[in-house]
Amino acid sequence: MTRDVAVVAFAQTPMVRRVEDANEVELVMPVVTDVLEATGLSISEIGVTVSGSTDYLIGVPFSFVGALDAVGAWPPIEESHVEMDGAWALYEAWVRLQLGDIDTALVYCFGKSSPSASLAELLALQLDPYVMAPLWPDALSMAALQARAGLDAGSYTEADMAAVAARSRNAAASNAFAQVKDSPPAEALLDEPYLVAPLRRHDCPPVSDGSAAVILAAGDSARRLVSRPAWIRGIDHRMDTHAIGARDLATSPSTVAAARGAGAFGPEPADPPVAAVDVAELHAPFTHQELILRSSLGLADDVSINPSGGALAANALMVAGLVRIGEAASRIWSGDADRALAHATSGPCLQQNLVCVLEGD
């Protein structure tokens, strides 16, 4: 029996290729200020603060320590940090609220990839340091292996992938925070050359700098802070093995397991995986990954997928997952959706996945 906790505020910076004039504190401060102002809460009224980031993007150890200055942690606050996407920081905060002694949580995250000469190469440092990283496989090549596995399995076609790209970038046209907007027709995209076959440029995410923040509140506190809270009906996350040779890359068992844990499917283990939702925000940096996720989650054709444009329109590392939850919650607040699914991923080829199911009253 879990305690009712809702997303009651969300803010993000415009996602851009390069933030030149702001350090991590200055990147985080506007979004933290926005969510506090939106709820009328001060930092001393927040029960717990949890953040997500990784030192490797900025190239400074303990980079999250400086970011704490953006919060104004005085008097001292209960605070913790995950070296993960902000979606997992939200998960830790949700767990903390289950203890029942505090009612609100601030979650924030930041990612500044622009200092890296090549983000795709940097991400090779996420791999097994003994047998994989020394080969320096870049993130695009890893994703291309996965895309090929799905094509070979007959799960989707390159035209399906192009359709995802076109739909996502066109949807992003109405998202003020998105980085890559508008797309030529899908058929025209297929005339473009391969970047890393079978991936074309349109199949890949932009490199983005940005930050995001969310406020969670429990029970009556949530109702007091927002007229239609986006209740977290379930949230869970699972891990697949790191050894990509030992995985069927065309499927995502950890997404299925996380969705089942989050209550996105029917109650019986034998129930087919069908997430009955109005909208889904999927953290799929590559076009084929959206197709793998949609199939894993059993999303019906009438589900609105990534109305924000998704990670193909803006993909600040450590941030894009939390943005999915914030975007999904926004659809609940506005009344556009009654039930929404948000997904976040981490690691190469969708290794780790989080699923959060949100509902309005």
Next chain:
Amino acid sequence: MANACAVVGVGQTRHAARRDDVSIAGLVREAAERALADAGMDWADIDAVVLGKAPDFFEGVMMPELYLAAALGAVGKPMIRVHTAGSVGGSTALVAANLVRGGVHSRVLTVAFEKQSDADAMWALSSPQPFSPPLLAGAGGYFAPLIRAYMRRAAAPSHIGMLVAVKDRQQALLNPYAHLHMPGINLEMVEKSPMLWDPIRYLETCPSSDGACAMVLADAPTARSVAASEAAGGRPPAWIHGAAMRSEPTMFAGRDQVDPRASRDCVADVYRQAGITDPINEIDCAEVYVPFSWFEPMWLESLGFSADGEGWKLTEAGDTKLGGRIPWNMSGGVLSSNPIGASGMLRFGEVAMQVRGAAGEHQVDGAHCALGHAYGGGSQFFSMWILRDTEP
């Protein structure tokens, strides 16, 4: 109301300057397998894994929880990676405990590690400070001025730090897992060791270690059944009676870095939860994060074991030795083993061993209530727990 949660298994590696005999995966498995064996459990019994470590630059692996998922039995399970600076080993244990206390899981494996021989920790610990020239002097360069401020403030005699250095290394001789085993360690050896960052001598500073620590945390039904099992050998679970974290910014005008408010607030919170009003008499022993000798008297005061300015008197009187009035760092502490990411969890795990009566030669007789403590950053991140051998 949070659910009850107890430590039912503790494991650690042999700590050493270099563990060339194991990979990173081998290192964490060494600790995790010992914790599982201590709990009488297998990998399949675990619901979720929470991993902690200090900066990824220490090993050069970005977000190593991804690579370590299979080694830690986390495939198909939830896995979280915590990083809160030097306090991370403690914070990781608390994040894991919250999964049980919040009713999300019944059995959680938590692991913390550092393999510092893989990289240059001194560089990684010399993070740039705003408005300050880069000294590249490591953590000792940062903390030495705070120690000097403490010595002036408390009018402490200059040999107190050396007493701590000798005491913790003597206690480490009783701990087979400790990195530093220095038979015959004495005051003269410490005094003659080179001055690194005045007043911190070489033998008053922590080593740089490879090592890992792991614990199995369980809900009340599981903990009771583990305690009743043959594997437990009659040992009780170590029940959490208080758990807290606090953070404050690194620097601002007027901040007391010697006795930070986040430390005072954090310990007040755990004492309130555990119903402790007279720490020195109600707590039987403590493992406290003392990476430089002088932090023992400093934390004795901040944690309420003595009046302000009098912590060093407990140290000088020998009260913090094994067999003394309030034993501190029975394991030899951070001064004897320091795989940074794991150092906090080693403190948390040692007090679990103490209240379970499983600490071997460094066991405190009649340890029923103990404080585990970790801190990090510029004395700004704190995590603490109070364990007892009785169910709350």
